[in-house]
Amino acid sequence: MFPRKFDYVAPSSLDETVDALKGAGFAKVMSGGMSLLPLMKLRLVSPELVVDIGRIPGLDQISEEGDMLTIGALVRHYQTAGSEKVPAALAAAAAYTGDVQVRNRGTTVGAVVHGDLAADQPAAVLALGGVIVVQGPNGVREIPATDFFVDTLTTAIEPDEVATAIKVPKGGSSAYDKLGRRGGHTDYAVAGAAAWVKKDNGNITECRVALTGVAGRPTLAEGTAEAMVGTDGSAGAIAEAASKAADGVSVLEDLYGSEEYKAHLATVYAKRALTLALNE
Amino acid sequence: MTVNDRSVSGDIDPRTLLVHFIRENLNLTGTHIGCETSYCGACTVMFDGRTVKSCTVLAVAADGATITTIEGLAKNGQLHAVQEGFWERHGLQCGFCTPGMIMAAVGLLEENNNPSEDEIRHGIEGNLCRCTGYHNIVKAIEYAGAKLRGEEPPPAEWEVSA
Numbered sequence: 001m002f003p004r005k006f007d008y009v010a011p012s013s014l015d016e017t018v019d020a021l022k023g024a025g026f027a028k029v030m031s032g033g034m035s036l037l038p039l040m041k042l043r044l045v046s047p048e049l050v051v052d053i054g055r056i057p058g059l060d061q062i063s064e065e066g067d068m069l070t071i072g073a074l075v076r077h078y079q080t081a082g083s084e085k086v087p088a089a090l091a092a093a094a095a096y097t098g099d100v101q102v103r104n105r106g107t108t109v110g111a112v113v114h115g116d117l118a119a120d121q122p123a124a125v126l127a128l129g130g131v132i133v134v135q136g137p138n139g140v141r142e143i144p145a146t147d148f149f150v151d152t153l154t155t156a157i158e159p160d161e162v163a164t165a166i167k168v169p170k171g172g173s174s175a176y177d178k179l180g181r182r183g184g185h186t187d188y189a190v191a192g193a194a195a196w197v198k199k200d201n202g203n204i205t206e207c208r209v210a211l212t213g214v215a216g217r218p219t220l221a222e223g224t225a226e227a228m229v230g231t232d233g234s235a236g237a238i239a240e241a242a243s244k245a246a247d248g249v250s251v252l253e254d255l256y257g258s259e260e261y262k263a264h265l266a267t268v269y270a271k272r273a274l275t276l277a278l279n280e
Numbered sequence: 281m282t283v284n285d286r287s288v289s290g291d292i293d294p295r296t297l298l299v300h301f302i303r304e305n306l307n308l309t310g311t312h313i314g315c316e317t318s319y320c321g322a323c324t325v326m327f328d329g330r331t332v333k334s335c336t337v338l339a340v341a342a343d344g345a346t347i348t349t350i351e352g353l354a355k356n357g358q359l360h361a362v363q364e365g366f367w368e369r370h371g372l373q374c375g376f377c378t379p380g381m382i383m384a385a386v387g388l389l390e391e392n393n394n395p396s397e398d399e400i401r402h403g404i405e406g407n408l409c410r411c412t413g414y415h416n417i418v419k420a421i422e423y424a425g426a427k428l429r430g431e432e433p434p435p436a437e438w439e440v441s442a
Protein backbone atom coordinates (compact mmCIF):
# COMPACT_ATOMS: atom_id res chain seq x y z
CA MET A 1 0.00 0.00 0.00
CA PHE A 2 1.67 3.14 -1.23
CA PRO A 3 0.55 6.71 -0.87
CA ARG A 4 0.08 8.65 -4.11
CA LYS A 5 3.24 10.38 -5.31
CA PHE A 6 4.19 13.53 -3.46
CA ASP A 7 7.10 15.91 -3.12
CA TYR A 8 8.97 15.84 0.14
CA VAL A 9 10.94 18.44 2.05
CA ALA A 10 12.52 18.21 5.48
CA PRO A 11 13.16 21.77 6.65
CA SER A 12 15.67 22.34 9.41
CA SER A 13 13.85 25.20 11.14
CA LEU A 14 10.33 26.50 11.73
CA ASP A 15 11.01 29.54 9.53
CA GLU A 16 11.99 27.23 6.69
CA THR A 17 8.80 25.25 7.35
CA VAL A 18 6.66 28.36 6.95
CA ASP A 19 8.55 29.22 3.75
CA ALA A 20 7.96 25.72 2.40
CA LEU A 21 4.23 25.95 3.12
CA LYS A 22 3.94 29.38 1.53
CA GLY A 23 2.43 29.20 -1.93
CA ALA A 24 2.66 25.41 -1.98
CA GLY A 25 -0.34 23.62 -3.45
CA PHE A 26 -1.92 21.02 -1.19
CA ALA A 27 0.77 20.68 1.48
CA LYS A 28 0.69 18.74 4.74
CA VAL A 29 2.97 19.07 7.72
CA MET A 30 4.13 15.69 9.04
CA SER A 31 5.36 15.29 12.59
CA GLY A 32 5.03 11.66 13.73
CA GLY A 33 3.03 10.55 10.71
CA MET A 34 0.90 8.20 12.83
CA SER A 35 -2.33 9.65 11.48
CA LEU A 36 -1.13 11.26 8.27
CA LEU A 37 0.61 8.22 6.77
CA PRO A 38 -2.26 5.75 7.34
CA LEU A 39 -4.60 8.27 5.67
CA MET A 40 -2.17 8.75 2.79
CA LYS A 41 -1.74 5.01 2.34
CA LEU A 42 -5.50 4.60 2.14
CA ARG A 43 -5.42 7.54 -0.28
CA LEU A 44 -8.00 9.37 1.76
CA VAL A 45 -5.55 12.26 1.85
CA SER A 46 -3.11 12.83 -1.00
CA PRO A 47 -1.00 15.93 -0.46
CA GLU A 48 1.22 17.23 -3.25
CA LEU A 49 3.87 18.19 -0.72
CA VAL A 50 4.81 16.65 2.62
CA VAL A 51 6.73 18.99 4.90
CA ASP A 52 8.47 16.73 7.40
CA ILE A 53 9.27 18.67 10.57
CA GLY A 54 10.53 15.49 12.25
CA ARG A 55 14.18 16.48 12.33
CA ILE A 56 13.93 20.14 13.37
CA PRO A 57 16.14 20.46 16.45
CA GLY A 58 14.84 21.78 19.77
CA LEU A 59 11.15 20.90 19.36
CA ASP A 60 11.26 17.75 21.50
CA GLN A 61 11.31 19.54 24.85
CA ILE A 62 8.83 19.94 27.69
CA SER A 63 9.63 23.18 29.48
CA GLU A 64 8.18 25.27 32.28
CA GLU A 65 7.76 28.99 32.23
CA GLY A 66 5.94 30.57 35.18
CA ASP A 67 2.74 28.64 35.66
CA MET A 68 2.64 27.40 32.06
CA LEU A 69 4.06 24.21 30.66
CA THR A 70 5.17 24.17 27.03
CA ILE A 71 5.13 20.93 25.05
CA GLY A 72 7.12 21.24 21.84
CA ALA A 73 5.88 19.98 18.48
CA LEU A 74 8.13 16.91 18.51
CA VAL A 75 7.40 15.69 22.03
CA ARG A 76 6.24 12.12 21.46
CA HIS A 77 3.33 10.51 23.28
CA TYR A 78 5.68 8.42 25.43
CA GLN A 79 7.48 11.55 26.63
CA THR A 80 4.22 13.30 27.53
CA ALA A 81 3.01 10.12 29.26
CA GLY A 82 6.22 9.74 31.26
CA SER A 83 6.84 13.31 32.34
CA GLU A 84 6.13 14.24 35.94
CA LYS A 85 5.70 17.87 34.92
CA VAL A 86 2.73 17.16 32.68
CA PRO A 87 -0.72 17.51 34.31
CA ALA A 88 -2.25 14.11 35.10
CA ALA A 89 -5.09 14.36 32.55
CA LEU A 90 -2.72 14.91 29.64
CA ALA A 91 -0.15 12.36 30.83
CA ALA A 92 -2.88 9.70 31.12
CA ALA A 93 -4.37 10.64 27.74
CA ALA A 94 -0.92 10.24 26.16
CA ALA A 95 -0.36 6.91 27.94
CA TYR A 96 -3.72 5.65 26.62
CA THR A 97 -3.02 6.71 23.02
CA GLY A 98 -2.50 3.83 20.60
CA ASP A 99 0.13 1.22 21.39
CA VAL A 100 3.82 1.29 22.30
CA GLN A 101 5.04 1.79 18.74
CA VAL A 102 2.51 4.56 18.08
CA ARG A 103 3.51 6.30 21.32
CA ASN A 104 7.18 6.06 20.35
CA ARG A 105 6.58 8.01 17.17
CA GLY A 106 3.35 10.07 17.34
CA THR A 107 3.45 13.53 18.87
CA THR A 108 1.13 15.20 21.36
CA VAL A 109 0.94 18.33 19.21
CA GLY A 110 0.20 16.24 16.10
CA ALA A 111 -2.63 14.42 17.89
CA VAL A 112 -4.15 17.74 18.97
CA VAL A 113 -3.81 19.36 15.55
CA HIS A 114 -5.32 16.26 13.94
CA GLY A 115 -8.22 16.55 16.41
CA ASP A 116 -9.88 13.18 15.78
CA LEU A 117 -13.29 13.11 17.45
CA ALA A 118 -12.32 10.01 19.43
CA ALA A 119 -8.72 10.98 20.24
CA ASP A 120 -7.44 11.21 23.79
CA GLN A 121 -5.10 14.16 24.12
CA PRO A 122 -7.33 16.81 22.50
CA ALA A 123 -9.90 16.32 25.28
CA ALA A 124 -7.21 16.64 27.94
CA VAL A 125 -5.83 19.85 26.43
CA LEU A 126 -9.36 21.24 26.21
CA ALA A 127 -10.15 20.44 29.85
CA LEU A 128 -6.83 21.88 31.01
CA GLY A 129 -7.52 25.18 29.22
CA GLY A 130 -4.49 24.82 26.96
CA VAL A 131 -3.48 26.94 23.99
CA ILE A 132 -2.05 25.86 20.66
CA VAL A 133 0.86 27.95 19.42
CA VAL A 134 1.06 28.25 15.64
CA GLN A 135 3.45 30.01 13.30
CA GLY A 136 2.56 31.21 9.81
CA PRO A 137 3.39 33.86 7.25
CA ASN A 138 2.01 36.55 9.57
CA GLY A 139 4.01 35.45 12.57
CA VAL A 140 3.04 33.57 15.71
CA ARG A 141 -0.44 33.32 17.21
CA GLU A 142 -1.88 31.44 20.15
CA ILE A 143 -5.24 29.74 19.74
CA PRO A 144 -7.13 28.73 22.90
CA ALA A 145 -8.17 25.07 22.80
CA THR A 146 -11.78 26.22 23.30
CA ASP A 147 -11.62 27.84 19.82
CA PHE A 148 -9.37 25.24 18.22
CA PHE A 149 -11.62 22.23 17.60
CA VAL A 150 -13.95 23.52 14.91
CA ASP A 151 -15.58 20.40 13.50
CA THR A 152 -14.87 16.75 12.71
CA LEU A 153 -11.13 16.56 11.86
CA THR A 154 -11.15 20.33 11.36
CA THR A 155 -9.10 22.54 13.59
CA ALA A 156 -8.46 26.30 13.58
CA ILE A 157 -4.95 26.05 12.16
CA GLU A 158 -4.55 27.39 8.59
CA PRO A 159 -2.97 25.28 5.84
CA ASP A 160 0.04 27.64 5.72
CA GLU A 161 0.67 27.43 9.46
CA VAL A 162 2.69 25.00 11.54
CA ALA A 163 1.91 24.26 15.18
CA THR A 164 5.06 24.80 17.20
CA ALA A 165 3.85 23.86 20.68
CA ILE A 166 0.99 23.44 23.11
CA LYS A 167 0.88 25.31 26.38
CA VAL A 168 -1.09 24.12 29.38
CA PRO A 169 -1.48 25.82 32.77
CA LYS A 170 -0.02 23.84 35.65
CA GLY A 171 -2.43 24.60 38.51
CA GLY A 172 -5.35 22.55 39.79
CA SER A 173 -5.78 18.81 39.57
CA SER A 174 -6.91 16.76 36.63
CA ALA A 175 -7.58 13.28 35.30
CA TYR A 176 -8.58 11.41 32.16
CA ASP A 177 -10.40 8.14 31.72
CA LYS A 178 -11.80 6.37 28.68
CA LEU A 179 -13.36 3.24 27.32
CA GLY A 180 -11.12 2.08 24.48
CA ARG A 181 -12.56 0.48 21.36
CA ARG A 182 -10.63 -2.68 22.14
CA GLY A 183 -11.63 -2.55 25.81
CA GLY A 184 -9.74 -1.07 28.74
CA HIS A 185 -7.72 1.90 27.63
CA THR A 186 -6.66 0.43 24.29
CA ASP A 187 -7.31 2.14 20.96
CA TYR A 188 -9.37 5.23 20.20
CA ALA A 189 -12.09 6.10 22.70
CA VAL A 190 -15.62 4.79 22.39
CA ALA A 191 -16.05 7.60 24.86
CA GLY A 192 -13.89 9.30 27.44
CA ALA A 193 -13.62 12.40 29.58
CA ALA A 194 -10.95 14.68 30.94
CA ALA A 195 -11.64 16.72 34.07
CA TRP A 196 -9.81 19.65 35.62
CA VAL A 197 -10.72 21.22 38.96
CA LYS A 198 -9.40 23.95 41.19
CA LYS A 199 -10.29 24.01 44.86
CA ASP A 200 -10.09 26.77 47.40
CA ASN A 201 -11.04 26.39 51.07
CA GLY A 202 -12.63 23.03 50.38
CA ASN A 203 -14.84 24.35 47.59
CA ILE A 204 -14.51 23.96 43.84
CA THR A 205 -13.83 27.37 42.34
CA GLU A 206 -13.15 26.37 38.74
CA CYS A 207 -13.88 23.28 36.70
CA ARG A 208 -13.74 22.10 33.11
CA VAL A 209 -14.78 18.72 31.75
CA ALA A 210 -14.13 17.72 28.13
CA LEU A 211 -15.61 14.74 26.32
CA THR A 212 -14.16 12.66 23.52
CA GLY A 213 -15.86 10.12 21.28
CA VAL A 214 -19.23 11.61 22.13
CA ALA A 215 -19.70 14.51 19.71
CA GLY A 216 -18.23 15.36 16.30
CA ARG A 217 -15.23 16.97 17.98
CA PRO A 218 -13.68 17.19 21.45
CA THR A 219 -16.37 19.05 23.38
CA LEU A 220 -16.76 20.74 26.76
CA ALA A 221 -19.43 19.35 29.09
CA GLU A 222 -20.44 22.79 30.26
CA GLY A 223 -23.44 21.68 32.32
CA THR A 224 -21.23 19.43 34.41
CA ALA A 225 -18.55 22.07 34.96
CA GLU A 226 -21.10 24.71 36.03
CA ALA A 227 -22.77 22.30 38.41
CA MET A 228 -19.44 21.45 40.06
CA VAL A 229 -18.43 25.02 40.85
CA GLY A 230 -19.36 26.01 44.40
CA THR A 231 -19.75 22.43 45.60
CA ASP A 232 -17.42 20.62 47.97
CA GLY A 233 -16.57 18.03 45.32
CA SER A 234 -18.19 15.21 47.30
CA ALA A 235 -19.25 11.99 45.61
CA GLY A 236 -22.83 13.24 45.68
CA ALA A 237 -21.91 16.54 44.03
CA ILE A 238 -19.92 14.71 41.36
CA ALA A 239 -22.76 12.30 40.58
CA GLU A 240 -25.24 15.16 40.31
CA ALA A 241 -22.95 17.24 38.07
CA ALA A 242 -21.87 14.29 35.90
CA SER A 243 -25.50 13.43 35.12
CA LYS A 244 -25.55 16.68 33.08
CA ALA A 245 -22.51 15.74 30.95
CA ALA A 246 -24.42 15.30 27.69
CA ASP A 247 -26.73 18.31 28.23
CA GLY A 248 -26.48 20.66 25.28
CA VAL A 249 -23.95 18.39 23.52
CA SER A 250 -24.86 17.20 20.02
CA VAL A 251 -24.17 13.53 20.60
CA LEU A 252 -23.16 11.55 17.53
CA GLU A 253 -23.76 7.87 17.06
CA ASP A 254 -21.05 5.86 15.34
CA LEU A 255 -19.98 2.26 14.78
CA TYR A 256 -19.20 1.93 18.46
CA GLY A 257 -22.45 3.07 19.99
CA SER A 258 -25.85 4.64 19.62
CA GLU A 259 -26.61 8.21 20.59
CA GLU A 260 -28.22 7.02 23.79
CA TYR A 261 -25.26 4.83 24.74
CA LYS A 262 -22.75 7.60 24.01
CA ALA A 263 -24.75 10.07 26.11
CA HIS A 264 -24.78 7.53 28.91
CA LEU A 265 -21.01 6.96 28.63
CA ALA A 266 -20.50 10.72 28.76
CA THR A 267 -22.06 10.80 32.22
CA VAL A 268 -20.14 7.70 33.35
CA TYR A 269 -16.75 8.99 32.23
CA ALA A 270 -17.39 12.55 33.43
CA LYS A 271 -18.02 11.05 36.85
CA ARG A 272 -14.93 8.84 36.73
CA ALA A 273 -12.66 11.64 35.54
CA LEU A 274 -13.96 14.07 38.18
CA THR A 275 -13.58 11.46 40.92
CA LEU A 276 -10.01 10.70 39.84
CA ALA A 277 -9.15 14.41 39.57
CA LEU A 278 -10.46 15.16 43.05
CA ASN A 279 -8.44 12.29 44.46
CA GLU A 280 -5.26 13.14 42.55
CA MET B 281 20.90 5.61 7.63
CA THR B 282 22.58 2.90 9.61
CA VAL B 283 20.93 -0.50 9.54
CA ASN B 284 22.26 -3.26 11.79
CA ASP B 285 25.56 -1.40 12.21
CA ARG B 286 25.98 -1.03 8.46
CA SER B 287 25.82 2.35 6.79
CA VAL B 288 23.37 2.22 3.87
CA SER B 289 22.02 4.70 1.37
CA GLY B 290 19.69 4.75 -1.57
CA ASP B 291 18.03 7.14 -3.96
CA ILE B 292 14.34 6.52 -3.46
CA ASP B 293 10.88 7.84 -4.22
CA PRO B 294 9.70 9.81 -1.14
CA ARG B 295 6.66 7.57 -0.83
CA THR B 296 8.80 4.47 -0.22
CA LEU B 297 7.92 3.10 3.18
CA LEU B 298 10.71 2.14 5.53
CA VAL B 299 9.57 -1.49 5.51
CA HIS B 300 9.87 -1.67 1.72
CA PHE B 301 13.29 -0.04 1.78
CA ILE B 302 14.43 -2.60 4.34
CA ARG B 303 12.97 -5.60 2.53
CA GLU B 304 13.48 -4.66 -1.10
CA ASN B 305 16.48 -2.34 -1.22
CA LEU B 306 18.43 -4.00 1.57
CA ASN B 307 17.10 -7.55 1.06
CA LEU B 308 16.46 -7.89 4.78
CA THR B 309 13.26 -9.86 4.56
CA GLY B 310 13.02 -10.80 8.23
CA THR B 311 10.91 -7.71 8.83
CA HIS B 312 7.42 -8.77 7.77
CA ILE B 313 4.48 -6.95 6.27
CA GLY B 314 1.22 -8.07 7.81
CA CYS B 315 -1.63 -5.62 7.78
CA GLU B 316 0.04 -2.60 6.22
CA THR B 317 -2.45 -0.51 8.18
CA SER B 318 -0.35 0.17 11.29
CA TYR B 319 -2.12 -2.35 13.50
CA CYS B 320 -0.40 -5.75 13.49
CA GLY B 321 3.18 -4.86 14.40
CA ALA B 322 4.77 -7.52 12.13
CA CYS B 323 6.89 -4.72 10.63
CA THR B 324 8.31 -3.53 13.98
CA VAL B 325 11.93 -2.36 13.93
CA MET B 326 14.06 -0.23 16.24
CA PHE B 327 14.38 3.39 15.16
CA ASP B 328 16.98 5.26 17.19
CA GLY B 329 16.52 2.77 20.01
CA ARG B 330 12.71 2.72 20.12
CA THR B 331 10.24 0.42 18.39
CA VAL B 332 8.25 1.73 15.43
CA LYS B 333 5.99 0.19 12.82
CA SER B 334 8.09 0.47 9.68
CA CYS B 335 5.01 0.30 7.42
CA THR B 336 4.05 3.68 8.89
CA VAL B 337 7.36 5.50 8.55
CA LEU B 338 8.68 6.99 5.33
CA ALA B 339 12.12 5.68 4.45
CA VAL B 340 13.23 9.26 3.76
CA ALA B 341 12.23 10.17 7.33
CA ALA B 342 14.81 7.66 8.54
CA ASP B 343 17.63 9.57 6.83
CA GLY B 344 20.43 9.65 9.40
CA ALA B 345 18.63 7.30 11.80
CA THR B 346 19.94 4.12 13.38
CA ILE B 347 17.75 1.13 12.57
CA THR B 348 17.90 -2.37 14.00
CA THR B 349 15.95 -5.19 12.37
CA ILE B 350 15.51 -8.79 13.48
CA GLU B 351 18.63 -9.69 11.48
CA GLY B 352 20.69 -7.35 13.66
CA LEU B 353 19.85 -8.92 17.01
CA ALA B 354 22.09 -11.98 17.08
CA LYS B 355 25.71 -11.12 17.74
CA ASN B 356 28.63 -13.36 16.71
CA GLY B 357 26.36 -16.28 16.04
CA GLN B 358 24.80 -15.98 19.50
CA LEU B 359 21.04 -15.49 19.62
CA HIS B 360 19.69 -12.47 21.51
CA ALA B 361 18.09 -13.45 24.85
CA VAL B 362 14.63 -12.75 23.41
CA GLN B 363 15.29 -14.95 20.38
CA GLU B 364 16.52 -17.68 22.72
CA GLY B 365 13.39 -17.22 24.86
CA PHE B 366 11.09 -17.69 21.85
CA TRP B 367 13.05 -20.83 20.95
CA GLU B 368 13.12 -22.30 24.43
CA ARG B 369 9.52 -21.50 25.35
CA HIS B 370 7.87 -22.14 21.97
CA GLY B 371 6.87 -18.50 21.56
CA LEU B 372 5.79 -19.06 17.98
CA GLN B 373 3.75 -21.29 15.75
CA CYS B 374 3.63 -20.10 12.15
CA GLY B 375 6.28 -17.48 12.86
CA PHE B 376 4.73 -14.68 10.87
CA CYS B 377 4.35 -12.27 13.76
CA THR B 378 7.60 -13.41 15.38
CA PRO B 379 10.17 -10.89 14.07
CA GLY B 380 7.93 -7.97 15.05
CA MET B 381 6.99 -9.60 18.32
CA ILE B 382 10.64 -10.14 19.19
CA MET B 383 11.52 -6.52 18.36
CA ALA B 384 8.63 -5.32 20.54
CA ALA B 385 9.88 -7.55 23.36
CA VAL B 386 13.43 -6.23 22.97
CA GLY B 387 12.07 -2.68 23.20
CA LEU B 388 10.07 -3.56 26.29
CA LEU B 389 12.97 -5.28 28.08
CA GLU B 390 15.37 -2.45 27.29
CA GLU B 391 13.13 -0.18 29.32
CA ASN B 392 12.23 -2.64 32.03
CA ASN B 393 14.05 -5.95 32.28
CA ASN B 394 11.76 -7.24 35.01
CA PRO B 395 8.22 -6.69 33.73
CA SER B 396 5.17 -8.26 35.35
CA GLU B 397 2.92 -10.45 33.21
CA ASP B 398 0.55 -7.50 32.91
CA GLU B 399 3.36 -5.20 31.78
CA ILE B 400 4.45 -7.77 29.20
CA ARG B 401 0.93 -8.06 27.81
CA HIS B 402 0.68 -4.26 27.61
CA GLY B 403 4.17 -4.02 26.15
CA ILE B 404 3.15 -6.15 23.16
CA GLU B 405 -0.29 -4.57 22.69
CA GLY B 406 0.87 -3.21 19.32
CA ASN B 407 1.58 -6.71 17.99
CA LEU B 408 -1.00 -9.24 16.88
CA CYS B 409 -0.48 -12.98 16.77
CA ARG B 410 -3.08 -15.18 15.14
CA CYS B 411 -1.66 -18.51 16.29
CA THR B 412 -0.34 -18.73 19.81
CA GLY B 413 -2.93 -17.01 21.96
CA TYR B 414 0.04 -15.08 23.37
CA HIS B 415 0.57 -17.42 26.30
CA ASN B 416 3.94 -18.80 25.25
CA ILE B 417 5.01 -15.40 23.95
CA VAL B 418 4.60 -14.03 27.46
CA LYS B 419 6.57 -17.00 28.83
CA ALA B 420 9.29 -16.43 26.23
CA ILE B 421 9.62 -12.78 27.28
CA GLU B 422 9.75 -13.79 30.96
CA TYR B 423 12.55 -16.21 30.04
CA ALA B 424 14.44 -13.45 28.20
CA GLY B 425 13.96 -10.98 31.07
CA ALA B 426 15.52 -13.46 33.48
CA LYS B 427 18.43 -14.06 31.11
CA LEU B 428 19.04 -10.34 30.74
CA ARG B 429 19.02 -9.92 34.53
CA GLY B 430 21.58 -12.72 34.77
CA GLU B 431 19.12 -15.01 36.53
CA GLU B 432 18.06 -18.59 35.90
CA PRO B 433 14.89 -18.48 33.77
CA PRO B 434 11.77 -19.99 35.37
CA PRO B 435 11.30 -23.63 34.33
CA ALA B 436 9.07 -24.33 31.34
CA GLU B 437 5.49 -25.19 32.24
CA TRP B 438 5.77 -28.62 30.66
CA GLU B 439 8.76 -29.38 32.91
CA VAL B 440 6.85 -28.31 36.02
CA SER B 441 3.70 -30.27 35.29
CA ALA B 442 5.56 -33.38 34.13
Ligand SMILES: Cc1cc2nc3c(=O)[nH]c(=O)nc-3n(C[C@H](O)[C@H](O)[C@H](O)COP(=O)(O)OP(=O)(O)OC[C@H]3O[C@@H](n4cnc5c(N)ncnc54)[C@H](O)[C@@H]3O)c2cc1C
Pocket residue numbers: 028029030031032033034035036037038053073096097098099102105106107108109110111112113114116118119120121157161162163164186187188189318319336
Ligand atom coordinates in the same frame (compact mmCIF):
# COMPACT_ATOMS: atom_id res chain seq x y z
C1 LIG C 1 -2.40 1.88 15.37
C2 LIG C 1 -2.79 3.26 15.81
C3 LIG C 1 -3.54 3.41 16.98
C4 LIG C 1 -3.91 4.68 17.41
N1 LIG C 1 -4.63 4.79 18.56
C5 LIG C 1 -4.97 6.01 19.03
C6 LIG C 1 -5.68 6.16 20.25
O1 LIG C 1 -5.99 5.20 20.95
N2 LIG C 1 -6.02 7.41 20.64
C7 LIG C 1 -5.67 8.50 19.92
O2 LIG C 1 -5.99 9.60 20.34
N3 LIG C 1 -4.97 8.41 18.77
C8 LIG C 1 -4.62 7.19 18.31
N4 LIG C 1 -3.92 7.08 17.14
C9 LIG C 1 -3.62 8.31 16.38
C10 LIG C 1 -2.29 8.88 16.66
O3 LIG C 1 -1.71 8.54 17.85
C11 LIG C 1 -2.25 10.40 16.60
O4 LIG C 1 -3.31 10.95 15.92
C12 LIG C 1 -1.01 10.74 15.94
O5 LIG C 1 0.07 10.30 16.69
C13 LIG C 1 -0.89 12.22 15.56
O6 LIG C 1 0.38 12.71 15.79
P1 LIG C 1 1.51 12.64 14.70
O7 LIG C 1 2.64 13.39 15.27
O8 LIG C 1 1.76 11.24 14.35
O9 LIG C 1 0.83 13.48 13.52
P2 LIG C 1 0.87 13.27 11.95
O10 LIG C 1 0.29 11.96 11.59
O11 LIG C 1 2.22 13.62 11.44
O12 LIG C 1 -0.14 14.43 11.53
C14 LIG C 1 -1.53 14.34 11.78
C15 LIG C 1 -2.23 15.57 11.19
O13 LIG C 1 -1.86 16.74 11.90
C16 LIG C 1 -1.12 17.63 11.07
N5 LIG C 1 0.03 18.07 11.86
C17 LIG C 1 0.81 17.27 12.66
N6 LIG C 1 1.72 18.02 13.31
C18 LIG C 1 1.52 19.28 12.91
C19 LIG C 1 2.15 20.51 13.23
N7 LIG C 1 3.14 20.58 14.12
N8 LIG C 1 1.70 21.65 12.62
C20 LIG C 1 0.68 21.59 11.74
N9 LIG C 1 0.04 20.47 11.39
C21 LIG C 1 0.47 19.33 11.98
C22 LIG C 1 -0.74 16.86 9.83
O14 LIG C 1 -0.66 17.70 8.70
C23 LIG C 1 -1.88 15.86 9.73
O15 LIG C 1 -2.98 16.45 9.11
C24 LIG C 1 -3.53 5.82 16.67
C25 LIG C 1 -2.76 5.68 15.52
C26 LIG C 1 -2.38 4.41 15.09
C27 LIG C 1 -1.54 4.28 13.84
Ligand code: FES
Pocket residue numbers: 312313314315316317318319320321322323324333334335336
Ligand atom coordinates in the same frame (compact mmCIF):
# COMPACT_ATOMS: atom_id res chain seq x y z
S1 FES D 1 2.47 -4.31 8.63
FE1 FES D 1 3.01 -2.61 9.83
S2 FES D 1 1.67 -2.75 11.48
FE2 FES D 1 0.99 -4.39 10.23
Ligand code: FES
Pocket residue numbers: 371372373374375376377378408409410411412
Ligand atom coordinates in the same frame (compact mmCIF):
# COMPACT_ATOMS: atom_id res chain seq x y z
S1 FES E 1 2.94 -17.38 15.42
FE1 FES E 1 1.56 -17.25 13.77
S2 FES E 1 0.92 -15.17 13.90
FE2 FES E 1 2.06 -15.41 15.69
